Amino acid sequence: MQTPEIEVFSCRSDNYGVLVHCPETGLTVSIDAPEEGPIIAAAERRGWKLTHIFTTHHHIDHVEANLALKERYGLEIIGPVNEAVAIPGLDRSVADGDEFLFGPHRVQVIETPGHTAGHICYHFPDAKLLFAADTLFALGCGRLFERSAADMWRSLQKLCVLPDETTIYFGHEYTLSNARFALTIDPDNERLKTRAAEIEALRAEGRFTIPTTLYLEKETNPFLRAADPKIRRNLIMETKTNEEVFAEIRKRKDNF
Template identity: 45%
Template sequence: MTTLTIHQFPCLSDNYGFLLHDNASGETVCIDTPDANAYLREAKAKGWAITQIWNTHWHPDHAGGNEAIKAATGCSITAPAGDAAKIAGIDRTVSGGDQVMIGNYAAQVIDVGGHTLGHIAYFLPEAEMAFVGDSLFALGCGRMFEGTAPQFWESLSRLKTLPSNTLIYCAHEYTAANAKFALHADPENRALAEYVQEISNKRAKGQPTVPTLLGRELETNPFLRSDVPQMQARWGGTQPDETFAALRAAKDSF
């Protein structure tokens, strides 16, 4: 039985904040810092002392609260080496293959560059969860601001190899919009149609669609299916990264 608890809460316009707490050690990690005041308020309400920040990438809605939270709590900040020049207050940089700890739990650092060059994810195998920032979304993926299609596809391929029961904690509530494009991209996918109906029902009730289960994303997320023959036939490309590039370009203008 895991001693880890996740507190998820909305912040900014469409971000989610995540506080990862280990009941055994008392440690609390901020997964990214979109809104310092929200994180400090939520931690106080839970009675948790923030001890660490784990950044996934440099964008201000993910690292903008670093300095204020560190000033208030004295926490340490871990951030991706590839984005370090643009992130404030860093104590440690990490890259794919490294690990970070909360209590006795190890989180594996995975290189998921593409949205930004240095983007990373944190996978906790014992807790069957991954914090993926803006690399992967429910039924979508991040915009390719800095990377290339081959790089981004390789990054998503790393996430595809995680256990199918992994809970994917992505950073935004983009799922309803992503669902519209997914149906356009993969209209004959019955599992996708069922998933979209569930998403619609959740959003109608004001419920979050995050986290999402990796196994379900593998069946329904068009970007993760860029290596599936019918997707390649529909969208072109003889290699998965070419099909991914076509899908990403289509989503950008959808």
């Protein structure tokens, strides 16, 4: 089984577009549909025909091009059952724990409420790929619009049990701001300092910071590190629960 081919490109002001192509079958999926023009251009650039959209959540900057792309390509739209009424053009709804095939590739659905009530991530276990959209970013996590900090913490823990070598594609280029914030929470983390400098250089050159890996996020992303004693001491929260520490980190980022 060949590894899926992936094309990453910019959409809107700070969204990432991601196409995943199966070489054996010719199937091509757009992870969400933030903007019609860049998605079509990316598909044409690679010579791929879109056959699917995997929708992660209902926010307009992730579904705006659903109907236009469906009309153009006759593709199938798959999305979260708990947001089904809000997903334009939805053909098939999926729930936590569901598994389906994309060509020969298994796709597992992981429900990650927090950013929205029914947000899902798509995991390709054989290829060790995770499409996390607005749940997990490089050095960050999504804002809490529809669920609590405790819900988001539990969602992130579901992702943390995946293999460390899992490659993660996320929904927005927020990494520079996330890095600067992370240093205020975890200032003595040498790996984070190195990574932050690398990110500063990448963005100065206009280069992408996507993808990341789960191992790297566990080492440097403060939103995954609420149990770390140094972070707890820095926040003067040594006796608080992980959920409470996470909530404080999220609140600080909201005001950063």
